Amino acid sequence: MCFIIRGRDQCWHTVRLNYLFIQVVILLLAAAAFVCNLLYQRGYREAFDVAYDAAVNGRPSFTVKNNDRARTAVLACAFSTPEIFTVSRVRYQESGKEMTVWFEYNETAQNYLINLADFKARVLSVAAAAPPMTDEAEKAKWVHDYLVDHYSYGGGYSALSILRDGQGVCQAYTGLYTALCRELGLECGAVVSDTMHHTWNTVRVNGEWYHVDVTWDDTSGERYKYYMKNDAEMVTLQHYGWRDTGPALALITKRGRRMTWGALALSAVAVLYVLIPLLKAFFAKEPPAGPLSMQRVPRSEEDAFPPPQEPSATPGPPAPRG
Numbered sequence: 001m002c003f004i005i006r007g008r009d010q011c012w013h014t015v016r017l018n019y020l021f022i023q024v025v026i027l028l029l030a031a032a033a034f035v036c037n038l039l040y041q042r043g044y045r046e047a048f049d050v051a052y053d054a055a056v057n058g059r060p061s062f063t064v065k066n067n068d069r070a071r072t073a074v075l076a077c078a079f080s081t082p083e084i085f086t087v088s089r090v091r092y093q094e095s096g097k098e099m100t101v102w103f104e105y106n107e108t109a110q111n112y113l114i115n116l117a118d119f120k121a122r123v124l125s126v127a128a129a130a131p132p133m134t135d136e137a138e139k140a141k142w143v144h145d146y147l148v149d150h151y152s153y154g155g156g157y158s159a160l161s162i163l164r165d166g167q168g169v170c171q172a173y174t175g176l177y178t179a180l181c182r183e184l185g186l187e188c189g190a191v192v193s194d195t196m197h198h199t200w201n202t203v204r205v206n207g208e209w210y211h212v213d214v215t216w217d218d219t220s221g222e223r224y225k226y227y228m229k230n231d232a233e234m235v236t237l238q239h240y241g242w243r244d245t246g247p248a249l250a251l252i253t254k255r256g257r258r259m260t261w262g263a264l265a266l267s268a269v270a271v272l273y274v275l276i277p278l279l280k281a282f283f284a285k286e287p288p289a290g291p292l293s294m295q296r297v298p299r300s301e302e303d304a305f306p307p308p309q310e311p312s313a314t315p316g317p318p319a320p321r322g
Contacts, residue, residue, distance in 0.1 A: 027268070034261075040069055043065065043067065043069045043070060043073075044069045044070075044072065044073045045073070046064075046065075046070075046073075047064040047065065047069065047070035047071075047073035047074060048073035048074075048076060048077055050062055050064055051064070051073060051074045051077035051078070051101065051103075052077050052081070052084070054101075054103060055077060055078070055081075055084045055086060055087055055103060056084070056109075056112065057109055058086070058105060058108065058109025058112065059103070060102060060103060060104075060105075061100060061101065061102045061103070062100075062101055063098050063099065063100050063101070064098070064099055064101060065097065065098065065099065066094050066095070066096065066097050066098055066099040070099060071092070071099070071243075072243055072244075072245055073245075074090065074101050075090065075192045075243065075245040076189075076190075076245035078090050078103070079171060079174060079175070079190045079192055079199050079245055080178060080189045080190040080245045082119075082123075082159050082175045082176070082178050082179035082182070083116060083119065083120075083179075085106075085115075085119060085158035085159050085160045085161070085175060086105045086106060086107055086109075086112055086115075086158065087103045087104070087105060087106075087157075088104050088105065088106040088157040088158070088171070089103075089104040089157075090102070090103060090104075091104070106156065106157055106158055106161070115160055118160065119159065119160045119163065119179075122160070122163045122164075123159075123163070123176075123179045123180065123183055124183070126146070126163075126180060127180055127183040127184060129146075130142055130143075130146075130184060133184070136186060136204075136205045136206055137205050137206065137228075139181070139184045139185070139186055140181065140186060140203050140205050140210075140212070140228070141227075142184075143177055143180045143181050143184065143186075144177070144212060144214055144217070144227055145223075146180070147173060147176060147177060147180075147214045147218070148214060148217055148218045148223060150166070151166055151167065151168060151173070151176075151218070152166065152167050152218065153167065153168070153169065153215065153218060153219050154167040154168070154169070155167030155168055155169070155172075156168055156169070156172055157169055157171045157172055158171070158172055158175060159172055159175030159176040159178075159179055162175075162176055163176065169215070170198050170199050170200065170215040171199055173200075173214045173215045173218070174190045174199045174200055174201050174214075174215070175190075177201045177203075177212065177214050178190060178201060181201075181203055186203055186204065186205070187203070187204040188201060188202070188203045188204070189201065189202050189203075189244065189245060190202065190245055191211070191242040191243065191244050191245065192242060192243055192245055193239065193240065193241045193242040193243075194241060194243075195240065195241035196239065196240065196241060196242075198215075198239075200212065200213035200214070200215065200216070200226070200239075201213070201214065202244060205228070210228040210229060210230065211226070211228075211229045211230070211231070211233075211234045211239070212226070212227055212228060212229075213226035213227075213234075213239070214226075214227075225237070226239075
């Protein structure tokens with residue numbers, strides 16, 4: 001890809017702008033990725049807000065857009081938000097561009113605010129029993145061990161029910177683990193497998209995300225069989241078909257924003273790196289040395305093949321007088 005520009009001395013220069021062309025393409029791709037990322041987050045947030053409002057007010061059904069990010073947002077509200085402990089089951093019905101969602105509740109909306117205050121007090125009480133810890137892995141392990149030692153499988157669906165009754169199913173374990181980890185300063189969320197009809201946690205420890213299935217650790221007889229595992233290890237442990245609904249999604253979008261801004265910055269630097277020699281070539285008589293390959297384009301064939309010139313006559317010795 002070549003462009004012709006004219007320098008101040010009226011000479012034509014062919015400047016090869018391969019690097020500039022590549023960087024412009026990168027710039028456009030980075031901008032497109034940034035816009036797509038923003039649109040994804042907007043769709044996710046809109047669906048989450050609708051689901052959250054329905055859960056808080058006890059509405060049995062609502063509609064959202066029929067796409068994957070809306071479904072993920074609904075599951076995030078129901079299973080990754082500890083204070084939404086009233087939702088016991090989620091059902092869907094897809095119809096064209098809309099999806100109808102039904103929430104089944106384990107208590108009435110009138111009792112929600114009273115129970116919410118009770119839930120927060122109980123979570124603070126359990127977190128206060130934790131020893132002083134600074135290491136993230138130590139915090140994650142303490143919460144895991146506390147749940148295994150103090151609660152058992154069965155009974156209610158919510159984190160509040162397991163706190164009150166000492167029993168709960170996978171949803172209750174997951175919600176309470178999320179609440180306690182967040183109270184101790186850890187990033188924690190949940191994953192939901194529709195095919196397994198099961199949910200468990202994801203927790204971020206020292207910059208990396210790991211799976212923690214406290215429910216199966218408490219019921220399998222092997223205390224740490226499903227603790228701090230990566231994706232591949234969870235597959236070998238018969239976990240499949242899950243979707244991430246918690247802060248891991250926020251981390252991905254944040255990382256996507258950072259990568260996009262980084263690509264934009266690198267592209268801008270690269271474009272400037274190409275444009276500076278280009279501007280110098282435009283205002284200078286001779287193209288400067290730089291990363292661009294530049295060559296002089298002759299104005300005519302006479303410039304390209306100048307005629308041979310006669311050698312200049314050299315003065316000889318002076319003629320003698322006489």
